[in-house]
Structures are given as structure tokens and as C-alpha cells.
Amino acid sequence: MQRLPRTGAAYRRDAAERFDTAELYHTGGERPGYQSYLPAPLGTGGDVYYDDNAVVALSQLDQYEETGDARYLRRAEQVVPVVSRAWDGDATKACPGGMDWYDAPGNNIRATNVTALSAQLAARLYEHTRDPAYLDKAEQWYGWVYSCMRKAPGLYANDRGDDGSTNETLWTYNSGSMIGTATALYRGTGDAGYLxxxxxxxxGSLAYWTGGTRLHDQPAVFNAFYFKDLLDLDAVRPDPAYLKAMSTYADGTYRSNRDSATGLFRFQPSNGGDYDPAAPAATLNQSAMVQIFATLADATHRAHRTS
Structure with a gap:
């Protein structure tokens, strides 16, 4: 909203208020991080999920790029030590490396989403700060996912268990975060190999996800990540296929999953798939679809303006 011509400035304070509210989830101490639920005295607290922490920091970077307010850059930088402690340095495990999903002794998986999102964070921070430590982390984390979890171009398995097993489930946001990381590494280093x-x-991911109902069956929030990462690449190496895929998904979901009586989206299962009038209109799904439509509108406007 703060990007809107003429009226956008009025929403900057609203955006800042929401970012400040997110800080209420942050705890300090020896193992700081954003908790999954409000900590005391406002709530009971919850685990520190490393993927969520990376997403918070990426959002803070978005706001820094939008406003130039250095507070958001500093907050994003403070998340790097949080996600860094997720790195598994046990060299005896199959395909050593990767990042734990959440901060708890019982964690026994190294997750693609955490590692790739953290790599994307580090790569984007390197663009802004030129701190070589961020580049080292971005390349190490990206390299692990690329070498250990890549099943085919653009398709990455979900996680690797400490027992040597691999969860082969594919998600669009894992495709997207690796595309977004490589794009940021290219912008930051000029290395054409990353591009x-x-x-x-x-x-590769588009060829797979646009087949049949695969894209429609993915959680809307994961698709919101995926499309924005595709458009991030599009700004560097334009390809009309990216915007077309996003537009096709948005139009199709509007027709098939929107409750015309309320304007809300309902999915079965809970986050993706066919319309189910009995399914709850989850806030996360509404937020994802609003984000997709808003991003699509902005990208379409820019495409028409430059054509």
C-alpha cells in the first residue's frame, strides 16, 4: 500500500507499526530469535523456527529497500547469527551440513526451506553491506541445498533426516528460494554462473509446476513466495513465462476458490487444492492471495510502462 502514488505515504506508518509489532515476538538471551508465539508476559512463547526467522528478516530487507530506514537493515542483520546456529556441522552425517528446522534438542531433520531462505537472506545482505562474511554464508548454504537436495532443475527435496532418510516432497517455495538466492548472488557478485x-x-520448476494441477494444489502462501522470486529473476533476465504463470494461477484461483458471497478464498486441503465451501477461510490464505494479486498488479503495471 505504501507504494501507491499520491496516497502511499499515508501507509508507511501502518507498515512500520506492523514491523514493530513483530518485534514483540523476539527474545534475547543466549539463544535469541523470533518465537512462534508471543513470549511472556504477552503469551506463553513457542519454539524458534529458523525458516520463520529468515522470512521475518527478508521482509525487513524489503522494507529497508522500500524506505531506506536503516533500522530494518540492522534488524535483518541480527537474524543472521540466529539462523547460523541452525547449521549442522556434524561431518559424520550423510551429506554433511544443512540447517535444523527449529531450535530444539529433538530436531532431527535438516531442512531445505531453512537453508535456502537463510542463503537468500545472506546473499541480499551482501548486496547491501558488501560484508564478505555474508557472501561466505550465502555460498555455503546455497551450495549445500544445490548439491544435496536438488532432484532436477528447480526441484528440491524437502528435508534430509539425521538417520540418512530423505523427504522427497516438493514445494514451490523451495524452488523459489533457490531461484531468489541465485539471483541475489548474481547481482552481488556479477558471477554469470549464478544467473x-x-x-x-x-x-525447470515452471515446466513441472505448471503441469496438470500441481501449482493449484500447492499452498497459496508457498506460491506467493515462488512468484515473487520468479519476478525477482525477471527483473534481471526478463522472460514473459514468469508473469504468465503467475497471472494464470491468480485468474484460475479467483474463479475456482473464491467464495462469491464473501470474497474470501477457501481451499481443500487447508492451504491449496479444490474449493471446499466447508473449509475455513484461513487468514494465511487470504493474505497470500492478496499478496499475489498485489504483486501481479504491480508487475503488470511495470511491464506495460516499459513496453
């Missing part, structure tokens, strides 16, 4: 990897993953 080639980003393009290869974008084309």
Missing part, C-alpha cells in the same frame, strides 16, 4: 543456475531452475 545461469537461476534461469535453469526457473525454467
Amino acid at each position: 545461469r543456475k537461476a534461469v535453469e531452475d526457473a525454467r
Whole structure:
């Protein structure tokens, strides 16, 4: 909303208020981080999920780029030590490395989403700060996912268990975060190899996800991540296929999953798939669809303006 011409400035305070509210989830101490539920005295607290912490920091970077307010850059930088402690340095495990899903002794998986989102965070921070430590982390984390979890161009398995097993489930946001990381690494380093990897993953993932109902069956919130990462690449290496896929999904979901009486979206299962009038109109799904439509509107406007 704060990007709107003429009236956008009025929403900057609203955006800042929401970012400040997110800080209420942050705890300090020896193992700081954003908790999954409000900590005391406002709530009972919850685990520190490393993927959520990376997403919060990426959102803070978005706001820094939008406003130039250095507070958001500093907050994003403070998340790097949080996600860094998720790195599994046990060299005896199959495909050593990768990041734990959440901060708890019982965690026994190394997750693609955490590692790739953290790599994307570090790569984008390197663009802004030129701190070589961020580049080292981004390359290490991206490299682990690329070498250990890649099943095909643009398709990455969900996680690797400490027992040697692999969860082969595919999600659109894992495709997207690797595309977004490679794009950021290209922008930051000028290394054309990263651009080639980003393009290869974008084309491979689109070929897969646009087949049948795969894209429609994914959680809307995961697709929101995926599309924004595709458009991030599009700004560097334009390809009309990215915007077309996003537009097709948005139009189709509007027709098939929107409750005309309320304007709300309902999915079965809970986050993706066919319309179910009995399914709850989950806030997360509404937020995802609003974000997709808003991003699509902005991208379409820019495409028409430059054509």
C-alpha cells in the first residue's frame, strides 16, 4: 500500500507499526530469535523456527529497500547469527551440513526451506553491506541445498533426516528460494554462473509446476513466495513465462476458490487444492492471495510502462 502514488505515504506508518509489532515476538538471551508465539508476559512463547526467522528478516530487507530506514537493515542483520546456529556441522552425517528446522534438542531433520531462505537472506545482505562474511554464508548454504537436495532443475527435496532418510516432497517455495538466492548472488557478485543456475531452475520448476494441477494444489502462501522470486529473476533476465504463470494461477484461483458471497478464498486441503465451501477461510490464505494479486498488479503495471 505504501507504494501507491499520491496516497502511499499515508501507509508507511501502518507498515512500520506492523514491523514493530513483530518485534514483540523476539527474545534475547543466549539463544535469541523470533518465537512462534508471543513470549511472556504477552503469551506463553513457542519454539524458534529458523525458516520463520529468515522470512521475518527478508521482509525487513524489503522494507529497508522500500524506505531506506536503516533500522530494518540492522534488524535483518541480527537474524543472521540466529539462523547460523541452525547449521549442522556434524561431518559424520550423510551429506554433511544443512540447517535444523527449529531450535530444539529433538530436531532431527535438516531442512531445505531453512537453508535456502537463510542463503537468500545472506546473499541480499551482501548486496547491501558488501560484508564478505555474508557472501561466505550465502555460498555455503546455497551450495549445500544445490548439491544435496536438488532432484532436477528447480526441484528440491524437502528435508534430509539425521538417520540418512530423505523427504522427497516438493514445494514451490523451495524452488523459489533457490531461484531468489541465485539471483541475489548474481547481482552481488556479477558471477554469470549464478544467473545461469537461476534461469535453469526457473525454467525447470515452471515446466513441472505448471503441469496438470500441481501449482493449484500447492499452498497459496508457498506460491506467493515462488512468484515473487520468479519476478525477482525477471527483473534481471526478463522472460514473459514468469508473469504468465503467475497471472494464470491468480485468474484460475479467483474463479475456482473464491467464495462469491464473501470474497474470501477457501481451499481443500487447508492451504491449496479444490474449493471446499466447508473449509475455513484461513487468514494465511487470504493474505497470500492478496499478496499475489498485489504483486501481479504491480508487475503488470511495470511491464506495460516499459513496453
